[in-house]
Amino acid sequence: MRLEVDITSKTFMSAAGEQHDVIAGAAFSLNAGEAGVLVGPSGCGKSTMLRIISGLDHDFQGRVSRPAGARIGFVFQEPRLLPWRSVEENVHIAAPAADEAKLAALFEILELKAHRNHFPGELSLGLARRVALARAFAVEPELLILDEPLASLDVALAGRLRDEIAVLMQGRSMIALLVTHDVDDAVRLGDRVLLLSPRPARILADLPIRTPRSARGEAEIAAIRADIMRRINGCSGQPDAT
Amino acid sequence: MARLLSFVVFLAIWWIAALFAGDAKLPPPDAVLAVMIAEARSGDLFLHLGATLARVTLAFTLAMALGTAIGYMMGRVRLADRLGDPWLILLLNLPALVVIVLAYIWAGLTEVAAIAAIAINKLPTAVVTLREGARALDAALDEMASVFALPRWSRFRHVVLPQLSPYVAAAARSGLSLVWKIVLVAELLGRPNGVGFEIGVAFQLFDIPLLLAYSLSFAAIVLLIETLLVQPFEARASRWRPRAA
Numbered sequence: 352m353r354l355e356v357d358i359t360s361k362t363f364m365s366a367a368g369e370q371h372d373v374i375a376g377a378a379f380s381l382n383a384g385e386a387g388v389l390v391g392p393s394g395c396g397k398s399t400m401l402r403i404i405s406g407l408d409h410d411f412q413g414r415v416s417r418p419a420g421a422r423i424g425f426v427f428q429e430p431r432l433l434p435w436r437s438v439e440e441n442v443h444i445a446a447p448a449a450d451e452a453k454l455a456a457l458f459e460i461l462e463l464k465a466h467r468n469h470f471p472g473e474l475s476l477g478l479a480r481r482v483a484l485a486r487a488f489a490v491e492p493e494l495l496i497l498d499e500p501l502a503s504l505d506v507a508l509a510g511r512l513r514d515e516i517a518v519l520m521q522g523r524s525m526i527a528l529l530v531t532h533d534v535d536d537a538v539r540l541g542d543r544v545l546l547l548s549p550r551p552a553r554i555l556a557d558l559p560i561r562t563p564r565s566a567r568g569e570a571e572i573a574a575i576r577a578d579i580m581r582r583i584n585g586c587s588g589q590p591d592a593t
Numbered sequence: 594m595a596r597l598l599s600f601v602v603f604l605a606i607w608w609i610a611a612l613f614a615g616d617a618k619l620p621p622p623d624a625v626l627a628v629m630i631a632e633a634r635s636g637d638l639f640l641h642l643g644a645t646l647a648r649v650t651l652a653f654t655l656a657m658a659l660g661t662a663i664g665y666m667m668g669r670v671r672l673a674d675r676l677g678d679p680w681l682i683l684l685l686n687l688p689a690l691v692v693i694v695l696a697y698i699w700a701g702l703t704e705v706a707a708i709a710a711i712a713i714n715k716l717p718t719a720v721v722t723l724r725e726g727a728r729a730l731d732a733a734l735d736e737m738a739s740v741f742a743l744p745r746w747s748r749f750r751h752v753v754l755p756q757l758s759p760y761v762a763a764a765a766r767s768g769l770s771l772v773w774k775i776v777l778v779a780e781l782l783g784r785p786n787g788v789g790f791e792i793g794v795a796f797q798l799f800d801i802p803l804l805l806a807y808s809l810s811f812a813a814i815v816l817l818i819e820t821l822l823v824q825p826f827e828a829r830a831s832r833w834r835p836r837a838a
Contacts, residue, residue: 407736425740431733435755435833444751445741470833490741 352383352421352493354526356404358413360551361396372551373399374411379545379557383493386520386527386564388537390579391547397530398428400552401498404528417494418526424492428499430479432471438482439467446489457485460515477508481515488519495520495527501536513539517564534583538575540564546582556582620802628806637791642810644787645776648704652711653772657765659712660719664764665757667720668727677720684717689775693782702783714775719764726760758830766823773815 361374373396381387389397402408404415405423417423432441442454458464461481471479480500487495500516501509513536520527520540531537537544542564546556560567560575604622611621632638667674667681693710700706730753738748780789788811795804 402736405740407739422742423740425737427733427737429733431737433734433751433755436751440751444743444747447747472833486741 352418352526353380353416354404354418354494354528355380355414355416356400358400358403358411358415360413361399361403361408361411363410374403375548375551375553377545377547377552377554379543379554381526381528381543383526384524385543386529386541387543387545388529388531388541389545389547390531390534390537390583391552392549393532395547395550396552397547398498401425401496401528401530405494405496421493422490424487424490424495424525426480426483426487426497426500428502430471430476430483432479432482432486434471437468437470438463438474438485441471441482442486442489445486446491449489449491454485454489457488457519460518461485462515477504477512480504480512484512484516484519488523491523493525495525497527497529499530499532501531501533509536516540521565534576534579535572538572538579539567544579546579558582618801620805625802625805625809628802629810632803632806638807638810641786641788641791641807642814644784645780645789645811646814648708648711648776648780648784648787649769649772652708652715652776653765653769655708656712656715656719656768656772657761660716660764660768661723661757661761663716664720664723665727668724668730674724681717681720684713685721689714689778693775693779697783704784707779707784711772711775711779715768715771718771719768722760722764722767723757726757729760730756755830755833762823762827762830765826769815769818769823773811777811 357378358374359376360372362370362372364370377400379387389400391397399408403411404417405425406415406417432438433444436444439454442457443449455464458467461484463478463481463485466474466478466482471482474482484497484500487497497516501513504512517540529537529540538560542560544556544558544560545554546558547553548555558579562571607619607622611619616624629638663677667677689710692713693707696706696710696713700709734752734756738752743752776787777789777792780787781793784790788807791807792804795801795807
């Protein structure tokens with residue numbers, strides 16, 4: 352199982368009829384069990400890339416090959432829950448095959464046990480995100496896509512949720528693709544960091560992290576983070592394949 | 594409680610107005626009630642109310658089903674919208690009377706003609722409302738359903754239908770009141786029974802108590818259906834909203 356992405360260009364027409372280049376070239380591949388993280392400035396075309404990779408957007412130049420018929424778990428930037436269905440129903444509708452034991456385990460890890468019968472309108476953003484995460488993991492995805500899962504949460508909450516995501520990713524052999532603008536999150540959750548340029552997006556660097564996620568110490572994380580920050584600040588837009 | 598009060602006020606106004614207008618123009622409530630009871634005893638009241646109710650049910654169901662399907666199509670498929678729009682505008686603005694008279698001329702004074710004419714009158718408003726609903730479907734949720742590969746039925750039931758239900762409720766509400774109005778005209782013009790027919794008879798005889806007896810029984814049925822069917826449906830459809838407006 353392998354995800355191969357080679358997007359040579361993506362443009363769109365604005366309502367005013369102007370053509371905008373969103374992606375100028377992005378090629379990478381991910382193996383099962385590998386978590387890739389796309390890191391780039393806001394508005395650089397990361398979400399567009401995710402939409403192309405998940406098959407929602409076919410209007411682009413290039414090629415994306417997903418494992419045939421792969422189950423996809425997608426956590427959108429906004430939770431995109433069905434407001435007229437309870438938390439439990441939201442998860443169950445997306446993952447009808449998930450049994451009670453699995454749902455109970457997911458709700459336990461994501462601290463949703465008390466909220467199973469609530470409607471999404473009654474939840475805070477942090478909780479709604481958790482429901483979206485539960486939904487994505489409940490389908491036992493072969494391809495997991497997380498679009499800024501920690502954005503607009505306070506630092507403490509984001510940290511906790513990041514640890515919960517790490518727990519859920521542990522022991523599942525899926526291809527994971529995460530988008531974030533936070534280098535720290537990228538280093539803690541990813542196995543490979545793909546640095547993107549400002550729009551139109553190009554991949555500036557492809558940085559593998561060799562130490563397994565669970566074995567990374569704080570010192571190592573800090574070192575990798577510093578290295579990435581240096582590249583982001585130092586790079587003048589030159590592609591830098593590693 | 595408030596409803597009872599407003600009913601009492603209505604009766605009081607009627608009574609006072611009857612005192613001023615005189616029996617010939619406006620009989621007092623008790624006279625009308627007496628006619629109502631007499632008609633109910635003979636069974637005529639129920640026969641005519643039943644006939645009208647059956648026509649309303651059939652025409653309403655037909656128009657809602659067709660209108661929902663066509664409206665959804667027109668909201669989702671551009672070509673369908675282009676093709677259907679001129680017809681829709683024509684039907685929307687065609688007077689009910691024209692449709693009814695034409696239906697009777699073409700299909701004879703039959704039940705089918707009456708029900709079809711009523712349904713055709715209600716159809717375009719249902720189409721317009723549901724088209725708006727289909728256009729307003731949330732693309733974000735649509736994408737979610739695509740990514741998670743929801744089966745067709747599950748997608749319809751959990752994603753599309755709840756979004757359409759306020760529009761269905763609105764179409765049902767406005768459609769029902771339209772059907773109530775038109776059914777009497779259709780009956781007056783070409784059916785041998787029903788509330789509309791009885792009102793026609795009362796008109797020819799200038800029998801105001803009879804006219805009011807049927808009109809008010811009819812109004813009572815409408816109110817009953819609103820409170821027992823339409824409003825509970827609306828409340829259920831919007832129960833997920835934190836505070837229904």
